[in-house]
Structures are given as structure tokens and as C-alpha cells.
Amino acid sequence: MTNTEIVNQDGQQEVYLALRNMFQGQHAHFRQRKRIRSLIQVQPQEHAVHQILQKHGLNTVVSVAHALLGSGVFESEAKARSHFPSIFEPAVQETAVATQPTAPVVPDHTSSLPEAPCHPADAALSDGRGDCGLTTRKILYQGTETMMLIAEQEHKASDASTQTQDNHILDPPSFVCSLGPQHELMTQIQKAMEYMCFAFVERQKPKMLRARKWSCPQAVKLSLWAKEFATRPELFAGARPSSELLQSVESIWHTAVDREPLTVQQLQQLVTDATALSTLLAVPEYQKLFATLSTQLRFIVHDAKCRQRRRAKLESEEADIAKRRLELDHEERQTILRLKELDVGQSTAADSMVSKMVDRLTCEFAGIAAARLETARSSGAEDIGEDTDSDADLDFC
Template identity: 30%
Template sequence: MAKNPPDERLVYLALKNIFKGTDAQARNPKTIRKSIQKHQTHPGIRSLIHEHSIENVCNTAKVLLEQQIFESTLKAKIRFPEVFEVSPAQSAERAASEAEAAKTEADAIKGAAEGQAGPSNSVEKDTKRKGKGKERQISFQDSTPQSQRRSFPHASISVPSLYPVYLPLRTQHRLLGKVQGILENACFNFGQKTMRDVLQEQGWDCPESGELNLWSKVFLVHEDKFAADEMDELGKPFEELLDSMEHLRHTAVHRLRVTVNRIEQFMVDSESLARLLQDETCAKTLSRLRRETQLTIDELRRNKDLLESRLAETLKRIAAQRLELDRLEQTAMEDMSREDEEYQSFAGTNLEQTIMSPETIVQSVATTENETGSEADVDVDSFDEADVGHVSEKVSWSGAAA
């Protein structure tokens, strides 16, 4: 009997970790079948094959591959929106965890800034801001993400949360280091055009000689070097933009792990600074990096949404199975008690029927008559013996009298 083709959503969920990267570009039926058979011992894949056949699973996978569903979580979300749904409770938990992470990151960056070797005296003296110099020691571990755990409804276990989202530290470090280098080059070029005296004063003769955080301090002092209309287009206060660039430098240099939310902000602010410095080459490079980074971050988020949604569905199904097992257990105990009572009643009824059967009654009557006859014989014998004795006494008395 021919089996029905599987649901595309189930095939996507079962095979998404197989067809990824270059494997997601597979189109040849033999290649697709070989990849699926290689992982057919996986429970999800095994059940699909058992229920729908390997041919049907391969055909459905081929359709999804041709439509590039495995290549992009965005396309997958459009195709299967329910798979990526997030509950209001999950959204609230994520917002809380991301807010906590943001505070931890800010403290870590501040600690890194206050603990670093001071810049050259002339820059520090000219740009010292209010509120600086407060004593506070923040360890590097403050920026390390802590494992967040939360309980799922109907589940007796707590599972690790996949939020906040982080890039791998190596990837983050390379990205921010690249951005820092691009910006420092743009800053030096801008300085050569508009602030040669500052370059000479600081002894900066190449892009590598002036770090981004020091350029931020210089730009704050020489704010007049920037066009007013371009400053208005920043979308945020100039000082806040420069603070962001300082934080970017500290994060890159001190290897502080930060969430993708902060990385996104770093990328936006970096592009804004590049345009303010009127370095179009730098701005275009940063714009491309920002877009690629954003695509990767969006993929990460959607994948986490999918995983959490799938886990919630799995736990819900397990909870239903657990309730069914509890019901079966209760039913089994109730059946045992009921059957025991029924058999007790059956055994008692049988015994009563045996007691009240005609054969038992006849035997009972016969037994009673025999017992009565025996008692009568005993009485007669006793009576005869007594009478004989009494008569003998009378005969003896009469003879004596004569």
C-alpha cells in the first residue's frame, strides 16, 4: 500500500541540521537520498521514513531544497511561520535577560576603561569629563554570559535559555578588531586634512599610532571641525556617538563578550562616524560589514526561535503523554481494585449457592435424623436398664415378704 507524503514542516524540522551550509545546495536526488540515509538512525528521521517511506521523505526534501528553504531561516519563517512563533512569556523573559546582560556589559566596559593605562597627558588633560575617575573595579568575568535557565509549562525540568544572543567570541573579536582598524584609518586621514597640529602634538604619524578611544577624546575637543548639518543627521548626541566608539575599542582590545544587540549598535555608530569623517570608502566597507553581520544575527535569532518553539512543542507533547500515562496508571489500579471486589463477590456467591443447593439440604437433613436417632437409642437403652433394675428390686422385695 502506497504511503502518503510527509508534512513539509516535519521534514524541515527533521532535516534542517543535515542540509545546512554547502549541503543546503544539494539538488541531485541521489545526493539527497544519501545524506538522509546517512542520518536515518536519528529518531525524528527514522519515524518519518517508517511512516512515509524513504522515497516520499526524499521527494519532499528535494522540493524544500529547490526552494532554498534550508538555506535561509527567513524563507523558512515565511514558509512555516508557526515554527518560529514566540509566546509573550518568552518575549518578556528575553527582554529581561537582555536588559540584565546590557547592564553587565556596561559595567565591564566601564571597568576596562578605568583600568587601562592612561592616554597621553595632553589628551587626558584637555578632554577630562565630569564624573570620570570614580573608583570601581570590574572583573573581566563580569562580561561573560551566564547560563540563563527557565522552566517550561508542564515540564518538571528547567532548560537553558538561548537568549541573549552572542556571536562566538573569536568571530566577535575579529569583527570588532576589523571595524576598529577601519575607523582608526579614517580618523587618521581626517586628522591629516583638518588637524595636522594635533597629529604633530601627539606624535601620530600613521593610522596605528592613534587608538580609537583617543581619537574620540580629540574629536570631542575639536567638535568645530565637523559640519553642523552633518552633526544634526547623526540621530544622537555627538558625545554619545564618541562614547560608543570608545566602548567598541575597549570591547575589542579587552575581549569583552557582548550581546549582538550591542554589536548591532556598534556597527550602526561606526558607519555614522565614517560618514561624519567624510570617508566614503570606509563608510561603504562598514555598511557592507554591518549588513552581513545583521544577516548573520537575524539567522541566529530565527534559529533560536525555532529551537525554543520546537522544544516547547516537544515538552507539551511529553506532558500530554505523561498525563496519559498517569491516567493509565490510575485506571490500572482502579481496575485491579474493581476486579478484586468482583471476584470476591463471585466467590462469595458461589459459596452461598453451594450452601443452599438441594444436595446440601438433603445431606443436612439426613445428618440431623441420624443424630436424632442415635440420641433416641441412647435414651431407650438407658430407660430399659433402669426399668430392669427397678423390677428386679420389686421381685426381690415381694419374695422376702412372703
């Protein structure tokens, strides 16, 4: 009997409720047990996750999560509703909304980010699917127990009607964000990370700050913090950031300073790496800030996906209309041709009938004329005979 079979329907529902916030966006596409295990281990464990791990064990939870991911319940609310109908009953939903905790307050520079998008067409397009993408793995932490965070990069076709065995959701389009808002966002992220790094070192090694005469967060740029973390492993009691993660931190600084334009995927990856560093440094207020930022960026990506689905649908409709227009144009040309043929035929037929009428009338008129002429001749002969007799009578007299 497998681990999945050991857990009953209620147990699977517990796993779904505990992990559904974790397996969102790109994470909802995971299908390999190693990736699922790594994500569960690297993410900060909430109370619900900690409870199911204690109750069922890591291996069983990973097996159940693998089965649920394979059935698509994390990426499709319709499938989740079918699999766990009791969760989505109205009474249960109202209770869940009433007991939902208030979101933590974060600094003002994240409050301008958009809320979850709500488009009328989303419901009709929410089941759009795309092709499988190319997945890459990124090691974010190094230590006695290596923990992994998976970064997926998917390159998918734009046809919203295409489906695959993995049932992956369409990637957002690779459009470049407007430089103004992007630069403001990256500047704020850079500033928050510099404050976070300063607070971390101030807690771990205040002597280092005094020796370097770094009296405030503004004294150290983010790229320098990345170099310090790479050359000073003693700052970290346990796991330490990998060189790849620190390179991404430097990229955040360069993007903010050099005003480099980013695609949505690149922006999401940088924010994911910033969130990973905040988890590693464990400065509470900045963990909340970057967790909120990451959630709000997922809304932006969701909005891009919805817009891409609607665009694909409209492009498909446009293609159908163009196809119908060509068919109608062809039918119109055929109809016009038949009308012309009909007009020519009608004219020819009329000409033929008129010609026959003319011939017939000519014949009839000729007959009438001949008859009249014959009659006239006959009448003329009789008149001549009568005149001769009269002359004879006169002579006799």
C-alpha cells in the first residue's frame, strides 16, 4: 500500500489546505518528488504545514502532494472543487472568510502594487493550457543539509487551446515593463535589501560594522553586501547563501542603478531571489515585506497570463472572422459571376426571341402584301374588261 493510499480523503484534504498557498504559480507545475520535497523543506513552515508533517511524516506528505499536483488540483479551482467539494460549499467559504487573519502591514512602498486582478473574462478563460516548458534548478542555500528552491523557466506556445499531459498553465508574455515604475520598484527593493543586510549583520556581528565604520544602512551598497556574504561564511550559523543567489543579489543592485529594463519573468525571478535571501537572513519585518511583495507580483503575473489567454482567444476569433470573410468574398464573387451569366443569357434569349418575332412578322407581312397585290391585280383585270364592252356599245350606236 502506498503512502497516498494510507491517507484517506480527509487527510488529503488537510494536505491540500496546508499546501495550496505554497504550490501556486510556477510551483503548481511541479511533478517530480525531489522538487516537491525541496520546496516543502525550504519554505518557512506555517502552523498547518508543521501539523501535517508531524501527523503524517514528510514522505507521506510529499507522496500526497505529488498525487494532488498530478491531478491538477493546485492549478485549477474547478478540479479542486470536484476533488474536495466540502471545502467550496458556501457555508464553509463564509466561515473561512470570516476567520481569515488580517494581512500584515508592510511599508508604504509596496502599497502601490496592484491587487489581485479581476476580469470578467477570467472565468471563461481560467482553464487555458499551454505546452510544457524547460525547467531549471537553482541552489539557493548551502549547509549541512542542502536545501533547494526550484526556479522554473518555461517557454510555451501562444496557442491557448493546446493541452499537454502535465496541463501546464500558459507562461506570461515576455514583455518589458515600463522603465519608470520598474526603476522605482527596483530602487525600493534595493533599499529594503540594504537595510535588511545591515540589520542582519548588526545582529550577528556588530563589531564588523564598527571596524568598517558602517554606521547606517546607507553606508553599504547592496553589491558590497553580496561580496561580504560570499567571503565571510562565519556570519551564518547554519545554511549560507550560494554563489548563484549572491550573483542574483548583485543583479538587483545593477538593475536598480543601471536602469536595465526587465521582462516579467526576470522581475519575478529577482523578487524570488530577494525573498529567498530574506528567508535566510531571518529579519522578521523584511521577511513579511518580501513575502507580501512576492504575493503581489504573482498577481501581476496572473494578470499577464489572463491577458495572454484573452489575447489568444481574440486572435483565434479574428482568424475565424478573416476565414469566414474570405469564404463570403468567394461566395460573393461566384454569385456576381452567376448574375452576369444570367444577364448575358437573358439578353441572348431575348434577342433570339425578338429575331424570331421579326422573322415571323416579316413573313406574315410579306404574305399580307402579296395577297393584297394579287387582289389588286384581279380587280384591275375585271375593270379593263368592263371598259371594252362600253366602247363597243358606243360604236354601235
